Amino acid sequence: MEPAIQPDYLSGLNEMQKQAVLHTDGPSIVVAGAGSGKTKVLTARIAHLLKEKKAAPHQILALTFTNKAAAEMRQRITDVVGNGAQALWLGTFHSVFMKLLRREANSLGYPAHFSIYDTDDSKSLIKQITKALDLDDKLYKPSVILGRISHAKNRLIQPEVYAADPTYQKEDAYMRMPKFSEIFLRYTGHCLQAGAMDFDDLLVQTHKLFHDHPTLATKYQQQFRYLLIDEFQDTNLVQYRIAKTLAAHHQNICVVGDDAQSIYAFRGADIHNILHFSHDYPNHKMIKLEQNYRSTRHIVDIANHIISHNAAQLKKKVWTANPVGAPIQVLRARSDMEESQLVVNQLLTETLNNQLRYRDFVILYRTNNQSRNFEEALRKQNIPYQIIGGLSFYQRKEVKDLLAYLRFVVNQNDTEAFRRIINFPRRGIGPTTIDKIFSIAAESARPLWTVLHDLNDFLRGATATAVSRFVTLIDTAKQTNENAYTIAAYIAKASGLLKELHEDKTVEGRTRYEHIQELLNSIKQFVDQPENNDPSLGSFLQEIALLTSADQSHVHEDAVTLMTIHASKGLEFKYVYLVGMEEELFPSAMMLGSQADLEEERRLFYVAVTRAQLKLTLSHALSRYRFGKLTHVQPSRFLKEIAEHTTAQRATKPAQSTATAQSIKKSKLGGSMRKIGRAAPAQSSIGPTALQVGHMVHHLHFGSGKILKVVETAGMRKAVILFHKFGEKTLLLNYAKLDILPIIEKA
């Protein structure tokens, strides 16, 4: 064709980005600073592989950490290459390997439609085990046990190996959990028997599959010609090993990550994987993406300063050609309640003055429970908002109840599903009976379902009838062989679940009833999808097992977003409010113990700050309700770290404070580079009278422009400004945040 013309997906890439896209063969590592166009590079790379016919879609494996990131990538690739993108192996680690395991489950002794245990199921199972072992659950807390199991699994330590290792035994004795390895063994055995995998199993079993069945490993090694891994700094050992195995044949593995944004050590992510990679692939090419396209210079600078406090980091210098932008602002409130009001009031003012949409704003916090005050404040002002995180639709009790029925219809070995539904809605089967059923199954080594069919051997009277009805209900559903929707609708009705909720006339009851209807609708939608060639119940359950609340469709077109910092990774917003900047909250009290933990918190701070495109506002309160008690709290050490830096850079001038009626203190931080213009009052960047016709100015949202006219009406000064990118706008000088640019305009 015409070699001189670049394909579309390459235009608009800088030199380094282009290199990352075009270096397709052999191992490579892309160190991508925040906002450096990482997703753009990944999608361009895949588009390039497809366009150049280096691989068919099903020969490319691309792994991300969230469904959202995967969906966005798939969409962008589709935009370039069309429907071919559908056949890509692209998704989260968990979902991709679930799909693979489903195909190969039989080799591992699992049914193809294995159940997936979520955290609640796992904890409930652990509780059963500690009870059976007659252990005190004050000492053996299910959540702690699960955490340890998960940690061991992610480091590929088998329970048998764990049990035989004196080092681990000592550790457990020290933690006053000498029986931990016994629990671990039983837990794993139980999952296998129940035909269930927990989240970690989706990775661990994949690893085991390739390890135990070299022919299968070879099959996939040959299939996947190109491997891409996003957010590589967040991979744990199992994930790395799987990736390494899959890349063994073709060696075309490209990992993209940023050590400064590693925030998942608590769930086993190992920043050393970056080092392992360099070691395992000595001939790799390293490409650094250091230009930030997302944020103002103030924001990029402050981010760099934050990370410079960490000892452990890869050298890289993130910079930007963007304008300086607004200073970083700090709001101080007397109480947590006041903090939320301050933030929401300022947010509202900013939407109005800068002609912004609500969706341009995000409120970020360290812990989910902080959302509460902000929700109230937003509701009071009638501002639409959406909360990401917290409880997802599929985690609601009533939804999980119906899903448990469906799980049990698919897999009668799923004991956790069974426990959940055997007496809900109440049908007169109490703990005594349930214990009896389980102990008979254990003694006679028969599957649960067989025992339940022989119930007349050990049950009499009303209880026997009740259990028998339950068995018939499941059998009927099982034998219909219908699609997911038909079975679900039958179960919802025949189990009495719908009736139970329908009779509850409280507001909550109505909502729960609606949720069940909503679930049924979504199953119907799933079944009716034209491209769906497996509308079975098992297929539906696996489809939804890995969805999180972040994957829900947005209710509002235009709403303020609230979420944890963790959930915000990979996203960007024009205005970011980072709230609760207090000691023991952020950094979290749990993370003050070690240098490594504290550095992870600081990286979290870095992630939060780098979400902002135009303006970053931090806030903290002096008192906060904790455990229902009012407590005094100290400003976060992170605030001090950046404050010191800014004063050092900004000569002698102390942080300026303006007491207002609400006793707000706003101090300006940031401003590391020589500022264009000069230090300005907190509210608007520059006094309105200083502006004159002919001045070049910079506006946060509209960019640079020239003042054409200054008019005064009703005591308000307005300016007509011709912006380079947005054309003519009339702005109120009292509010508009304008910086005067030097006359010789240069960005």
Place this chain on the structure above:
DNA sequence: GGGGACGGCCTTTTT
């Protein structure tokens, strides 16, 4: 076996 009252406990972040 079911339902209501009380007390302890908590709080990190998530696929």
Place this chain on the structure above:
DNA sequence: GGCCGTCCCC
């Protein structure tokens, strides 16, 4: 301040 588990009585 709220959830969950336990205890106690019907």
